[in-house]
Amino acid sequence: MKQRQCWYSIVLFFIVLLFGTNTYSACELIMVYKEGAKEPLIEAKPSYAGVYYELFGRASQRIGCTLIVERLPKKRLHQELELGNLDFYPGASFSKKRAKYLYYIPNGLETGEYGLTGNGVPELTSYEDLKNHKITWLLEIGSSKLELAEELGIPVLERRHQDVDIVAKFIKRSPKVEYFYVADRELIDFFPRRTGVESIESVGLKVHKQCCGGDQPMHMGFSRFSKHFSEIRNPSYDASKIISPKNFPVIVDPMSVAAKLGGALAAMDAEGITKKIYARWFFEGK
Missing domain, CATH: 3.40.190.10 (Periplasmic binding protein-like II)
Structure with a gap:
């Protein structure tokens, strides 16, 4: 009887290990950018080397996710973000129209x-x-x-x-x-x-x-329809003031992957890592 229980325990351990590993690796974040270059932030398609890939790749690793990069024409990529098929655009200017499907989170870079x-x-x-x-x-x-x-x-x-x-x-x-x-x-x-x-x-x-x-902080635009995003009502929102990344009707749910990615980026900025990444790509190209 004890041998059978021991055998069941071993099988259960490997099942948990297997599914736990799959769950961990299943967190994939899809960053999308247009096809042209914007060096030192990103090289032209088919490459994706640059500040963005290193910055978001390292931030994704911190929260147990893998970064995937897609390159599409700008109009098409926004259609996909609106549908929630892609997760985020790494550097996005605020737009009231696009705020219907994008939520703006600081990425730690200055622009x-x-x-x-x-x-x-x-x-x-x-x-x-x-x-x-x-x-x-x-x-x-x-x-x-x-x-x-x-x-x-x-x-x-x-x-x-x-x-x-x-x-x-x-x-x-x-x-x-x-x-x-x-x-x-x-x-x-x-x-x-x-x-x-x-x-x-x-x-x-x-x-x-x-x-x-x-000059201003740079934001990533995270799809509000991504499976990795959820939102809650913003208690500090002031409807009498102009809508902006700092004054928006909703805020990202702190438990969502999007919020955790934003937190990892903020931590990297506070640790001085973001500036080092940018300086290396600016002066050395790597």
């Missing part, structure tokens, strides 16, 4: 949105200046900035892919038309190192640092 124009454009201090100076806004198809441009009545020109190199060439080819492009601070800072030029101004571009919100 900033700066304007780029040709050298001849006067200093821009707000988006409204684009309309006053009759400037056309260059946008990537699927950009969250389209709703803002439409609200302000600013003419736009959309392309499937935009980056600093394309904008520089576009402006140079069209001297009779003034164009404007919003680029993240890290792209502008990294441009001379990546291309070998002395400065971004040397290729005919002017940086407008006061037009577009300035």
Whole structure:
């Protein structure tokens, strides 16, 4: 009888071990990004090397998950996020429209949105200046900035892919038309190192640092319909104030995987790991 009980105990132990291991490894987080590069954050498809992969990969490991990366056209990836088929976008600008399906969680990185124009454009201090100076806004198809441009009545020109190199060439080819492009601070800072030029101004571009919100914390956009996300009512929400990542009707459920990922990212930031990861990829490319 004792031998049988011992045998049952051994079998039960291996069953628990087997299923426990499967449950642990079954936590897969799918990060999605558009196909183009945004170095040093991420290289162009099919690679996914860069700050994002190391940062979110290490944060995922801390909570017992595995990171998977998908690369899709921007419009398609947002459709998948809205359906909950993908989990998160690593660096997302806040949008009231996209907040219907994305929840914004700080990822520990710092960013900033700066304007780029040709050298001849006067200093821009707000988006409204684009309309006053009759400037056309260059946008990537699927950009969250389209709703803002439409609200302000600013003419736009959309392309499937935009980056600093394309904008520089576009402006140079069209001297009779003034164009404007919003680029993240890290792209502008990294441009001379990546291309070998002395400065971004040397290729005919002017940086407008006061037009577009300035420096700010970067957020990941986590799908509110992901199986790894759940939310609860935000008791601190103030409906009389503008909606934002800090003032939103709901907050992420502290017990959800999304909240745990956010906690791991916050811990890495506090430990100084995030800055070290960014600096290594910025200066060494690895």
